[in-house]
Amino acid sequence: MLRESALKESDAVLNQILEPGLGWTHIVKRGQIFRIVDIEGNQAVDTLFFRASDPADRYSAVDTIREQGNLYLTVGTRLISISGATLLTIIADTCGRHDTLGGACAAESNQVRYSIDKKFMHNCRDTFLLTLASEAPELGKRDLAANINFFMNVPVTSDGKLTFEDGISAPGRYVELRAETDVRVLISNCPQLNNPCNAYNPTPVRLLVWDGC
């Protein structure tokens, strides 16, 4: 579902660019609004959320899917944690559909998917691990569960095939979430060069935070 936001960039308390291939982690406080902008279009923004006060209570893709009865994330989706709590709610979306089945690329899964000799290539799991080790060392590999891929299009057919399609995002499209509790956001702006989802061209995204009204 498409819904625009009334918030102005000039009012944001945080406004920064995240280049592809880099990670970012930040605590978004309860009531704050968090927006990700797909600046050039068709980027995949691999994202995990954790309850700040208890990171074991993390975003759960399967609980989110089952509780809303739908595979895709958009306006109105409550991002459910493993304890059943709502961590964030999607309140605006100009893309219309986001994936949570495709997971994050990793050196090892790249070897399986593409070629044994692709292990050297930069990937989201490495970014997640290094970002956590540097900035949130209390978290590690065990905390990396199935993530959200904002702006990525991974349709499932009625006979159960999983397909990776051209993106439905475009330059400037964004998704906006309201934090329902204090949450740690962990992002890898995907460096994948083997997947047509991003036209083999990873691009930057803009991250913004507003204080709640």
Place this chain on the structure above:
Amino acid sequence: MTDNEILIEEALRGGQMWSRVLRRGQRLRLTDTEGKASVAALLYNADRPSERYNMPDTLKAQQTAYLTQGHVLYSDMGRILCSIVADTVGWHDTITGHSTRDSVKARYGEGAYLKLRNDRYRNTRDNFLTELGKHELTVHDIVANVNFFVKVVADDEGRLSWVEQSRKGGFVELRAELNTLIVVSNTPHPLDPSQKYDPTPVQLTIRSGTPATSDDPCRLSRPENGRGFILTETYFV
């Protein structure tokens, strides 16, 4: 020991959990003895449980949103925990998670031990936490699970619907490719529309066997799986 020898055969009562390390090459068959089974499962590399079943990697490597014969279950390290070597059921879910204390209570009522003793209403989350605890694993180790015998389909808009599927005598058989810790819980799936808490037994059969041969159908089913087996075999070099 010869191949295909039954090592263990036991019934898993409705509501119960179970775990075991399947040695590489051993096979585990789950049989739906009454026709309404639902078995949630988590899988780990028994030698190093931080390596565990990874739903997204399993699905994207095989471009599927469900599991059946010919598919393999990938870990988060590019290796194969188990292959699905036989399946008369046809569809096993891995995208809709499992029941919790709250979901069972909301659907079926309290079902407390005080009143029902060992027929109490059990849920998969508590079963997982309990059984994982025996292996010194915790809530950190609970990820998207497999739901054997469960079919949930999505339409073009992504809307889910439950499909009645399993039949009496239906079975699915796994072959361990790593030494695999498998933890299972035999409780109703949270999307099962039945209003009665009535889980039924599942037969567990473990047989001796050998790892995938060079002409194994799971290995040959697609190039990704061929590479998955190479990475798995390299681990044991």
